[in-house]
Amino acid sequence: MKNEISTIIREIILEQSNIVGSRVAIDRARATKVIEIKGDVINILSTPDDALKKLIKSFEEIFGDASVEVCDEVIKKHNLFKK
Amino acid sequence: MPKINLEKELYLKNRELYVAQKKSQKLIYNISECIFVLDSKFKITLANKKSEIFFGKNHDLMGKKIDSVLFLVDKNEKIIPIKNFINSTSINLNGLKQIIDDKEFYFNLRISVITTEIPGNEEYVLTLTDVTPEKKSEISKDDFITITSHELRTPMTIIKSYLWLLQEEKAGPLNAKQSEYINKAINSSERMLSLINDMLSVSKIEQGKIEFKMEIFEIEKIISETLTDFDAKVKENGSKIVFEHDGTDNNILGDKKRLKEVIYNLVGNSIKFTKNGTIKVKISHNDNFVKVSVIDDGKGISKEDMPKLFRKFGKLENSYETMAESTGTGLGLYITKQLVEGMGGKISAKSDGNGKGSEFFFFLQKK
Numbered sequence: 001m002k003n004e005i006s007t008i009i010r011e012i013i014l015e016q017s018n019i020v021g022s023r024v025a026i027d028r029a030r031a032t033k034v035i036e037i038k039g040d041v042i043n044i045l046s047t048p049d050d051a052l053k054k055l056i057k058s059f060e061e062i063f064g065d066a067s068v069e070v071c072d073e074v075i076k077k078h079n080l081f082k083k
Numbered sequence: 084m085p086k087i088n089l090e091k092e093l094y095l096k097n098r099e100l101y102v103a104q105k106k107s108q109k110l111i112y113n114i115s116e117c118i119f120v121l122d123s124k125f126k127i128t129l130a131n132k133k134s135e136i137f138f139g140k141n142h143d144l145m146g147k148k149i150d151s152v153l154f155l156v157d158k159n160e161k162i163i164p165i166k167n168f169i170n171s172t173s174i175n176l177n178g179l180k181q182i183i184d185d186k187e188f189y190f191n192l193r194i195s196v197i198t199t200e201i202p203g204n205e206e207y208v209l210t211l212t213d214v215t216p217e218k219k220s221e222i223s224k225d226d227f228i229t230i231t232s233h234e235l236r237t238p239m240t241i242i243k244s245y246l247w248l249l250q251e252e253k254a255g256p257l258n259a260k261q262s263e264y265i266n267k268a269i270n271s272s273e274r275m276l277s278l279i280n281d282m283l284s285v286s287k288i289e290q291g292k293i294e295f296k297m298e299i300f301e302i303e304k305i306i307s308e309t310l311t312d313f314d315a316k317v318k319e320n321g322s323k324i325v326f327e328h329d330g331t332d333n334n335i336l337g338d339k340k341r342l343k344e345v346i347y348n349l350v351g352n353s354i355k356f357t358k359n360g361t362i363k364v365k366i367s368h369n370d371n372f373v374k375v376s377v378i379d380d381g382k383g384i385s386k387e388d389m390p391k392l393f394r395k396f397g398k399l400e401n402s403y404e405t406m407a408e409s410t411g412t413g414l415g416l417y418i419t420k421q422l423v424e425g426m427g428g429k430i431s432a433k434s435d436g437n438g439k440g441s442e443f444f445f446f447l448q449k450k
Contacts, residue, residue: 019097063094070098 004078005048009035009055011074013042016059016067028058117190117211123204125149125166137183137213149209155179155192158291165194165209178218189218225286232283239279243272281414285395288421295338295425299450302335302342302373303328303366309346310364313354321359324350328366333373335447337426342447348419349377349443357381360440368449376444384434384441392432393420423447 009029016025029035032054036043044051052075059067111118112131117138120129130144138144138152149165156162157179176192190211197206246269248254250262257265287293310324317324346364353362356379363378384392396413423430423445434441 019101020094062090064088064091066091066095066098 005052006042006044008074008078009044009052010042011077012052012055012059012071013037015070015074019067019070020063028062029055032058117209117213119144119149119152119209119211121149121207121209123206125207127152128206133213134211137181137188137211153181153209153211155181155190178214187215188213189215222290225290228282228286229290232279232286236276236279236283239272239276243269243276246272278414281418284418285414285421288418288425293421293425295341297336297338297426299334299336300339301332302337302375302447303332305339305342306346306364306366306375309343310350312347313350316351316354317362320354320357322354322357323361325361325363327363331368333366333368334450335373336450337428337447341422341426345419345422345445346375346377348415352415352443353377353379353381353441357440371449372446373449374444374446376442378440378442380440382441383437383439384432385437389432389434392416393430 013025013029016028026037029037032051034044034046034051034054036045046054056068056071059071111129114131115133117134117136118129118131119127119134122128125148127144127147127149130138130141134144135141144152153165154162155165163179176194179190179192181188181190191214193210193212195208195210197208199205246265249257250265250269284293307326310326313324350362350364358381360380363376365376365378367374367376393416395417420430426447428445428447430443430445432441432443
């Protein structure tokens with residue numbers, strides 16, 4: 001489960017990078033304080049569920065509902081949770 | 084005025100752009116033809132899914148020079164360097180062959196140039212359509228025609244020889260009825276033989292197996308020699324041949340044998356469709372080209388039939404006689420066109436309509 005959520009987090013950051021650029025996307029992930037990014041490695045410092053929620057929140061704060069939709073699309077692709 | 088949230092607005096716009104870009108990429112990626120985009124140095128900057136199927140993984144293709152990926156050969160097995168024909172419009176780009184993993188594939192190639200405002204910064208889009216199934220069935224058909232025609236030619240020649248012996252009464256005298264039947268059989272066997280020969284020629288032309296021995300020679304001399312072969316035939320139908328040229332000896336680059344075939348076909352046609360008339364063979368020239376015209380005052384060609392003239396089996400309904408009456412195969416003018424073009428020339432025809440005669444003319448390069 002943790003691994004799968006790590007993959008989703010990675011994909012959300014990648015997808016957001018395509019829209020706002022990688023620097024901003026990584027900054028927003030780091031702003032959660034529970035996601036650590038070192039090069040290609042992503043470490044989750046809390047529970048996976050919590051990290052994912054905080055990541056989505058972090059994008060929403062700046063970019064609004066549209067950024068949540070982008071996160072949802074990634075999650076739906078993995079079929080882990082129902083919206 | 085409501086407060087604009089800049090980040091959210093920009094995010095929305097960026098997302099729209101990203102979605103649109105992804106959509107176009109997906110579209111190109113999934114197109115059923117191979118697509119390569121090249122930069123001004125002919126390096127691959129985009130290759131779609133179909134290209135990957137034939138030419139290797141996308142990440143291996145990116146950045147490579149196109150000439151290290153495509154080794155397309157024409158029907159003469161000559162490798163075509165993409166660079167050489169990127170600005171050319173004269174080369175036939177259909178049915179090019181490439182061997183991939185020891186298997187033969189055939190492609191039709193199209194190139195579009197994307198110009199930019201900066202000179203020398205053009206990009207190129209190469210579209211390769213896989214025509215392997217069609218080409219292979221065409222090759223099988225051509226092989227079948229070639230083999231069958233060869234097999235038919237020998238017995239037909241024997242049949243014709245025996246019929247000739249009978250006609251010449253080598254096996255005893257014939258009565259009028261027998262003579263009539265044998266004449267009909269000879270006419271039909273001649274028609275069948277010429278059809279077989281024409282089909283063999285077409286097959287050779289289309290397979291690129293016809294060879295042109297290009298050399299420089301005096302065209303007037305060859306045409307004059309060829310025309311003497313028609314003496315008996317023109318007398319037979321009450322016509323005459325006039326050879327008109329200004330006395331200049333024009334050297335052209337061509338194949339003597341093929342030029343003779345062209346003259347045989349054009350003058351032969353004119354004789355066939357001109358009774359008690361005149362067939363004029365005229366040579367004119369300018370600094371670069373020699374024009375040979377075969378002009379007759381025979382049956383002529385209707386306006387509707389003009390576009391069919393140089394097609395395969397393009398026998399004409401409105402001016403030329405029907406199959407039952409004519410000994411033609413419907414392949415002669417098609418072969419003639421291929422031969423003229425094979426020597427680097429161009430052929431055309433004109434007529435004022437039925438009963439008003441016709442003019443067939445071709446141009447060959449002067450040397």
